[in-house]
Every structure is written in structure tokens, then in C-alpha cells.
Amino acid sequence: MSQTINSFFAMPMFLLLVGTLFPATYTRNNFQSLHPSFLSIQNKIETPGLRIDASFAGGNVIIEKVSNDTVYFKPDLRDTEGHWFYWNFRVTANKAQTWYFKSTEPNVLTGMGAAYSKDGGHNWNWIDQSWKHGEDIFQFTFGRDDETVRLSMGMAYTQDNFDRFIMPFSSDPRLKLETLCTTTNGREVEKMIISDFGQTPSIKILVTARAHACEMMSNYVIEGMLKALLGESKAMTDLLTRAEIMFIPFLDKDGVQQGDQGKNRQPRDHNRDYSGQSIYASTRAIRQQIPEWVGSIPWIGVDLHNPWIKGENNEWIYFVGNAHPRIEEEQEKLVDMLETSSRGKMKFTKEKGFLPFGTAWNTGGNYEMGASFGQWASTYADKGLIMATTLEFPYALNHGQVITQDAARKFGEDLIFAIAAYSEGKEL
Ligand SMILES: [Zn+2]
Structure with a gap:
């Protein structure tokens, strides 16, 4: 796993302070009694570097934290007994750079790592295999400012x-x-x-x-x-x-x-x-x-x-x-x-x-x-x-x-x- 920490140092000091006071984490404990479709609305995060959400058809993620240039995530299991692996979220990066996505649970990436779509989920490709750094981590390189992609374990279809x-x-x-x-x-x-x-x-x-x-x-x-x-x-x-x-x-x-x-x-x-x-x-x-x-x-x-x-x-x-x-x-x-x-x-x-x-x-x-x-x-x-x-x-x-x-x-x-x-x- 190789990571850069450029984004961390590039971040203005006041944002660092905000990040310290309000760490970018989300817990769903308060929402567990609600219907699953409401949960997905809450499963989003916004940091100075990127925005992530799953508020679209087929969306699914729990973001645990964003630290430096790494997003820590896992599937939202909702009413599933035991573990399963489906996740599908949208990411917009504020600027062209590489972000790392690390699952906090094992067995949520296929042998091809992850799939991405740049057109809202119609055409999907597997990530460049040199971007797959292990069983539970992959990178995605955003090519321009404010680029949005969907990332998923498969080629989501709704x-x-x-x-x-x-x-x-x-x-x-x-x-x-x-x-x-x-x-x-x-x-x-x-x-x-x-x-x-x-x-x-x-x-x-x-x-x-x-x-x-x-x-x-x-x-x-x-x-x-x-x-x-x-x-x-x-x-x-x-x-x-x-x-x-x-x-x-x-x-x-x-x-x-x-x-x-x-x-x-x-x-x-x-x-x-x-x-x-x-x-x-x-x-x-x-x-x-x-x-x-x-x-x-x-x-x-x-x-x-x-x-x-x-x-x-x-x-x-x-x-x-x-x-x-x-x-x-x-x-x-x-x-x-x-x-x-x-x-x-x-x-x-x-x-x-x-x-x-x-x-x-x-x-x-x-x-x-x-x-x-x-x-x-x-x-x-x-x-x-x-x-x-x-x-x-x-x-x-x-x-x-x-x-x-x-x-x-x-x-x-x-x-x-x-x-x-x-x-x-x-x-x-
Ligand atoms: Zn089946």
C-alpha cells in the first residue's frame, strides 16, 4: 500500500482545525429503527477534498472515516444476516488527484478490485489493475477538478x-x-x-x-x-x-x-x-x-x-x-x-x-x-x-x-x- 499525503499538507490550516473538531465520521446507530431507504440518505460525507454519497438508486455504503487521502468504507448490511459485500457509492473529488479506498471489512472486493462508471452507472469498467493494492484496498485517480464517478464492487444495474x-x-x-x-x-x-x-x-x-x-x-x-x-x-x-x-x-x-x-x-x-x-x-x-x-x-x-x-x-x-x-x-x-x-x-x-x-x-x-x-x-x-x-x-x-x-x-x-x-x- 503506497499512499501520498500531499492532500493532507495542501489543506488550509482552518480546514484542518474543522476536521479535528468535527471528524469526518458517520455512525448509523441513531437511524437503525428507520426504514433502509432513509439510511442511504445519511450515508454520505463531505470533506475539503471530496464528497461521497449513496443517495441514488442502488446506492450503498457506510463511510467510517476519511483520513489524509484514504476513504475507509464498508457495505451497509441493513437487514442482512452475517456478512455480505455489495456497495455502490458516488464520489466527487474537488481536484485531480489519487484517492485510496480501503474497506474496513474483508471480502468486499472482487478479483478485479472494483468497478467504476463515469456516466452515472450506465457504462462500467474495472479499475486499472495496477490500482489494486491488495484484497481490501484500491485507488482511483481523478483526472480533473470536480470529477464524479460511481464506484462499486460490481457493475451496478437498476x-x-x-x-x-x-x-x-x-x-x-x-x-x-x-x-x-x-x-x-x-x-x-x-x-x-x-x-x-x-x-x-x-x-x-x-x-x-x-x-x-x-x-x-x-x-x-x-x-x-x-x-x-x-x-x-x-x-x-x-x-x-x-x-x-x-x-x-x-x-x-x-x-x-x-x-x-x-x-x-x-x-x-x-x-x-x-x-x-x-x-x-x-x-x-x-x-x-x-x-x-x-x-x-x-x-x-x-x-x-x-x-x-x-x-x-x-x-x-x-x-x-x-x-x-x-x-x-x-x-x-x-x-x-x-x-x-x-x-x-x-x-x-x-x-x-x-x-x-x-x-x-x-x-x-x-x-x-x-x-x-x-x-x-x-x-x-x-x-x-x-x-x-x-x-x-x-x-x-x-x-x-x-x-x-x-x-x-x-x-x-x-x-x-x-x-x-x-x-x-x-x-x-
Ligand atoms: Zn443469489
Whole structure:
């Protein structure tokens, strides 16, 4: 860790005094009884050298202190049980200089350190790797006075990103954009149905994402799938003549917009809300509406997730084996199809790309808190469900490949082509 202390000495003496009298720290203890969306408004800081806040959709940070040219921060866990790693904040530096960002908790940076956006969260890049100084610290060099960047552990994606993406397709007759439900905090959860709507479909495909609010990389995979489906390739045109494909891009819309972790949320994680009485509107709506939507037509369910932040089982794309043996066999067929049909922008291998049920974390014990999407879907194994799967797409690295927004979209294309090929012959 190399730091300069130029900014410290450049600071006028009166500001030093102010800094001494009113140290730049923030504690949230007084706000813990408030709703999480109010907390993010408080999670900001202004010093003579920079301003930091998380008061925007998807924002999340706790700033512990700013000292010399180093910002000490950590994720705002809110109602998360245990540790998690999502953070996303905005920084404006008063002048062109290098600032250091040091996490006060371990395991909040990916293998690529951090991502930055200079256009308000639309285009993201990983930091220059020479700027990554260790597991918990990175630098960012501001190139001009009053430059603003967003910094995040991943390539944050919220409603605004989705709206921009979908707008050019809004008048496409193959896309129906509807509302699945309204959340506790009054937000609409989108559902999109894609088809040529020409004849009664012989298969239905459901794709969901963001059961865990922080898992933004899934949305780029969905963008790739949608772009392929709404393009002109023969494989996709053929698929749309025989299929309806429903996408629910933000299962935990409140969490996405509020910048929550979502994973291990208390009192219940969205992906443990598929048994008993569902407490979230989106899971409740899925359990009611999907059986009505599929009717007697065979269907496939794909629930997109992102794994833990780095290391073993977290830096390659993989499918999570279902506890139901027949469903698991079907998953393996899709995995085989993806391995052979993948066009390779994002590497995918069956060896790493399939985590059989009963291995690593994928055991029955992991689901004691309530049923997951995969468990719920597999209750339809003898009533029309062909295959249901969870797919883990990593945040930063895939078999050593660097994941970008576009690479994730390319994988989405590969995925929908593989699903199209897999689903042939599975219809009524
Ligand atoms: Zn997840």
C-alpha cells in the first residue's frame, strides 16, 4: 500500500482545525429503527477534498472515516444476516488527484478490485489493475477538478439501466411488457413476455433474476437473451413461433432500488420464500401466476444468480444441480448443449459448469430456511415442468476471463440459443 499525503499538507490550516473538531465520521446507530431507504440518505460525507454519497438508486455504503487521502468504507448490511459485500457509492473529488479506498471489512472486493462508471452507472469498467493494492484496498485517480464517478464492487444495474435498454424495443409486437405485482414499497415488478404470439405455444420458458438484490450481473445476461430473442436470427425466430418466454428481471425490486444486499435478508431471503406463506409480493405472484400462465403446456424455469464474491466456485459460470433426479438429468442435457453450442466469448465447461446436488454448498441443509425457486418449480416435475435450474454467473472473473457488461450479454445470447436447442422436441 503506497499512499501520498500531499492532500493532507495542501489543506488550509482552518480546514484542518474543522476536521479535528468535527471528524469526518458517520455512525448509523441513531437511524437503525428507520426504514433502509432513509439510511442511504445519511450515508454520505463531505470533506475539503471530496464528497461521497449513496443517495441514488442502488446506492450503498457506510463511510467510517476519511483520513489524509484514504476513504475507509464498508457495505451497509441493513437487514442482512452475517456478512455480505455489495456497495455502490458516488464520489466527487474537488481536484485531480489519487484517492485510496480501503474497506474496513474483508471480502468486499472482487478479483478485479472494483468497478467504476463515469456516466452515472450506465457504462462500467474495472479499475486499472495496477490500482489494486491488495484484497481490501484500491485507488482511483481523478483526472480533473470536480470529477464524479460511481464506484462499486460490481457493475451496478437498476431500473434506470433496464428502462434505457428496453426503450428501443417498446413498440416491438413480439414484446409484451406488463406488471407482475407491486412491491411492499409501491414499486412495480416487471414481467415481459416474448413470442410472435401467432399460434398456441407448445412450450413456455420462465427466466427470473435478482431474488438477491445485489446480483446485478444477471441483468446483463438477460439483456443478451432479450437482444437475441428480438433479433432476426432463424433459431430465435423459430423459437418464438413455438414458445412464450417470460422474464422477471427484478424479483426484489425494492432491494435493487434501495441498494440492499438482499442475500440472507431477514426475516426471509427472497429465494427461501417459495414455501409456506410467501411474505414478498413477487414470490407470492410467481406461485399464483406461473401455474396459470403455463396451464397444461410444458415449461422450463431458469433462475439467474451471482455467486459469492471470489475464489473457488465463484469465478466460473455454473448450474446448480436440482435435488429432483429427473430434473437434474435434464439440467445436465442443457449443460451439454451449452458446452457444445457456446460461441465462446465466455468460456463454459461441463466439468466446472455443473454443481451436482449434494456437492459443495449445494446440499439439503442449505435450504432449511424455506424453499428456493428450484425447489418450488420441481414440485411441478410430474405436472408439466420439463426442467428448472439455478444458474450462477460470476461478478468479475470466469475461468480467468474478465467479465464485462458486454461479455455477460454475449453469454446471455449463448444461453438462450442453448435453451432453444435443448427445448426442441420437448413440446407437447
Ligand atoms: Zn443469489
